[in-house]
Amino acid sequence: AFRDKYAKGDDAIMKSLAHFGQNPDMMMVACCDSRVDPALILQCDPGDLFVVRNVANIIPPFEKDNNHHGTSAALEFGICYLKVKHLVILGHSQCGGIQALVSDETIHQDDFISNWVSIIKSKKIQADSIDEFAKKALIQSKNNAMTFPWIKEKVQDQSLELHLWFFDIKQGKIFVYDEVKDSFSPLKE
Numbered sequence: 001a002f003r004d005k006y007a008k009g010d011d012a013i014m015k016s017l018a019h020f021g022q023n024p025d026m027m028m029v030a031c032c033d034s035r036v037d038p039a040l041i042l043q044c045d046p047g048d049l050f051v052v053r054n055v056a057n058i059i060p061p062f063e064k065d066n067n068h069h070g071t072s073a074a075l076e077f078g079i080c081y082l083k084v085k086h087l088v089i090l091g092h093s094q095c096g097g098i099q100a101l102v103s104d105e106t107i108h109q110d111d112f113i114s115n116w117v118s119i120i121k122s123k124k125i126q127a128d129s130i131d132e133f134a135k136k137a138l139i140q141s142k143n144n145a146m147t148f149p150w151i152k153e154k155v156q157d158q159s160l161e162l163h164l165w166f167f168d169i170k171q172g173k174i175f176v177y178d179e180v181k182d183s184f185s186p187l188k189e
Contacts, residue, residue, distance in 0.1 A: 006046055017047045024050045027078035029071065029141070030090040031057040031097065035169050038090055050078045056097025056134075057090055059141040060119050062148045072148070079160060080150055087145065087160060091138045092167040098134045102127075119144070131166075135184055138164040138177065 007014040024047060028038045032053040039049055052074035060071060078084050100107055101117040120137040127133035142162055146152050154160035164177035166184050175184035 013045055013047065022047050022050070022082065024048055024078075024082060024084060026050070026086040026088060027075075027082070027084040028052075028088045028090050029054070029057050029059055029075075031055065031092055031095060033092060033095065035094075036090070036092045036167055038088075041167060041174070050074075050082055050084055052078075054116070055113060056095055056101070056117050056120065056137065057092075057141065058097075058116065058119050058137070059089060059145045061144045075145070075148065075151065079154060083159075085160060086163060087151070088163040088165055089138050089141050089145070090165045090167060091134045093131045093134070093169045095130065095134045098130050098137060101137075102130065102133055131168075135166050135177075138166065 006012060009015075026048070027050040030036060030038045030051060030053050032055060038044070038051050042049070052071055054071055058071070059075070060069070062072070063069065075087075079087065097113070097117050100113055101121060107113055120140040122140055125133060125136045125140065127136055142164055145162060146155065151160065151162075155162060164184075165187070166175045166177070167173070168175065174187040176187050177184050
């Protein structure tokens with residue numbers, strides 16, 4: 001079905017992408033939760049989005065060392081090589097990664113999860129629910145993003161815009177963060 005829709009015919013999207021390469025305007029850092037697929041939510045075609053997914057849609061702080069930094073490498077590729085114009089951090093309701101962060105329960109298998117989500121742990125984040133914590137964690141990821149010198153530079157020269165979005169799974173609705181109001185409101189269609 002994928003080949004029929006996207007790869008067959010002279011004007012097929014995949015043929016064009018193979019010939020000209022990718023050139024998305026938007027990069028998304030999204031959670032790997034199976035219910036939150038950015039391309040599906042936004043009804044995108046192949047080539048529309050450059051996406052990196054990880055547990056709890058976290059952007060770590062800039063750390064230039066010999067460790068492995070998958071999300072940071074994806075950010076560098078999307079921003080410095082593909083030159084995306086928009087970086088969207090897409091959080092969501094009912095996030096298991098956030099639940100693992102705020103829960104007092106021990107995770108059954110935990111070689112990596114607790115250490116990963118601890119990146120956004122902050123005494124400044126006070127929330128009454130998992131979803132409220134997830135929204136505030138988006139702000140922490142944005143602050144972490146601004147520690148990358150090439151992200152900060154592009155935001156300051158206005159060649160890159162940072163957006164914080166929150167997807168409510170039950171409603172199927174995206175909420176957008178307004179920095180001036182310090183609140184989330186529904187994305188306008």
